[in-house]
Amino acid sequence: MSRTVSPKPPPLLVVLGAIGALIFLLPLAGLAWRTPWGRLGELLATDVVVDAVRLSLITSLASAFLSALLGVPLAWLLARVDFPGRRLLRAVVTLPMVLPPVVGGAALLFAFGRRGLVGESLESATGLLLPFSTWGVIVANTFVAMPFLVITVEGALRTLDPRFEAAASSLGASPFTVFRRVTMPMIGPSLGAGLVLAWARALGEFGATITFAGNLQGRTQTLPIAVFVALESDRDVAVAISLLLVVISVVVLVALRDRWWQGS
Numbered sequence: 001m002s003r004t005v006s007p008k009p010p011p012l013l014v015v016l017g018a019i020g021a022l023i024f025l026l027p028l029a030g031l032a033w034r035t036p037w038g039r040l041g042e043l044l045a046t047d048v049v050v051d052a053v054r055l056s057l058i059t060s061l062a063s064a065f066l067s068a069l070l071g072v073p074l075a076w077l078l079a080r081v082d083f084p085g086r087r088l089l090r091a092v093v094t095l096p097m098v099l100p101p102v103v104g105g106a107a108l109l110f111a112f113g114r115r116g117l118v119g120e121s122l123e124s125a126t127g128l129l130l131p132f133s134t135w136g137v138i139v140a141n142t143f144v145a146m147p148f149l150v151i152t153v154e155g156a157l158r159t160l161d162p163r164f165e166a167a168a169s170s171l172g173a174s175p176f177t178v179f180r181r182v183t184m185p186m187i188g189p190s191l192g193a194g195l196v197l198a199w200a201r202a203l204g205e206f207g208a209t210i211t212f213a214g215n216l217q218g219r220t221q222t223l224p225i226a227v228f229v230a231l232e233s234d235r236d237v238a239v240a241i242s243l244l245l246v247v248i249s250v251v252v253l254v255a256l257r258d259r260w261w262q263g264s
Contacts, residue, residue: 028246035243036236043240051218052226052241056203059134059222063141063202064149064195070142071149071198072191076179078150079157094151096144101207108140108212136213137220141202148201149194156190157183193256200252204245 036043043049077083078090096104112119112130123129130136164186168178184191206224213220215229223241230238 031239031242031246034235034239036239039236040240040243043237044244046237048217048221048226048230049237049241052221052223053244055134055137055218055220056222059137059141060145060199060202062138063145064199066138066142067146067149067198067202068191068195071146071194072153074146075150075153076157076183079154094147096208097147101144101205102211104143105140105208105211108136108143108208112136112139112212131212132214132216132220134213134219137209137222140208140212141205144205144208145198145202148197149191152190152194152197153187156187160186196252196256200249203248 074093078086078093109116109131111117112122114120114123114129114131119130128135130139160183165178165182168182169175173181203222204224205222206228209220209222210225210228215221215225221229223245227238227241227245230241
């Protein structure tokens with residue numbers, strides 16, 4: 001039985017790779033070093049943290065739900081329907097992934113603010129004012145999180161074997177039945193990964209949220225915003241919240257590791 005022999009790495013690549021790894025490891029080590037481990041439970045039980053955790057969970061889960069509700073049909077259109085401007089629409093949909101979050105928040109404010117493009121009409125029709133509200137946090141989170149779900153689901157739809165859907169159609173299933181009973185189960189793993197990615201991105205959103213929804217404890221102050229505020233007033237609380245977010249992020253990455261690489 002043959003065994004693959006790894007070539008001896010050039011020393012220069014080893015040194016540069018080690019320095020690259022330190023760029024990621026040292027900040028985490030610094031966070032762990034600065035963490036007040038003896039008071040961690042006490043710090044995480046303060047009213048500010050509890051309110052931020054509650055709000056972050058509510059808004060991030062709501063954003064993940066909206067991302068799935070709206071993002072799956074959008075991904076299906078981008079993957080299956082050839083229409084004028086499809087490439088442009090795909091670029092616009094993925095734009096929040098590279099757009100500075102503060103710019104995204106400003107754009108949301110100009111669109112949905114009290115005097116925004118549709119904000120005034122929306123408030124007149126429904127009484128709903130998005131800026132500086134919990135709904136505003138959800139909208140901001142969805143804006144930055146949905147692209148992660150869309151590109152994940154679109155990729156799965158593009159690689160899906162169309163013969164199964166064609167077989168279901170030939171047996172008399174309606175297009176929606178085919179989508180619900182055949183397509184959705186087959187892209188289930190990718191949809192699950194996209195949902196988790198969207199939720200994690202929404203949980204960690206800061207720039208667009210604080211620009212569009214502000215910083216009101218118990219109403220718009222999510223965990224990342226609480227870290228930003230605590231850095232000016234109580235470093236220990238900021239470190240405790242940061243550690244909590246790091247742990248959640250690591251759990252998400254470990255859960256999704258098989259989506260990106262094969263473990264050894």
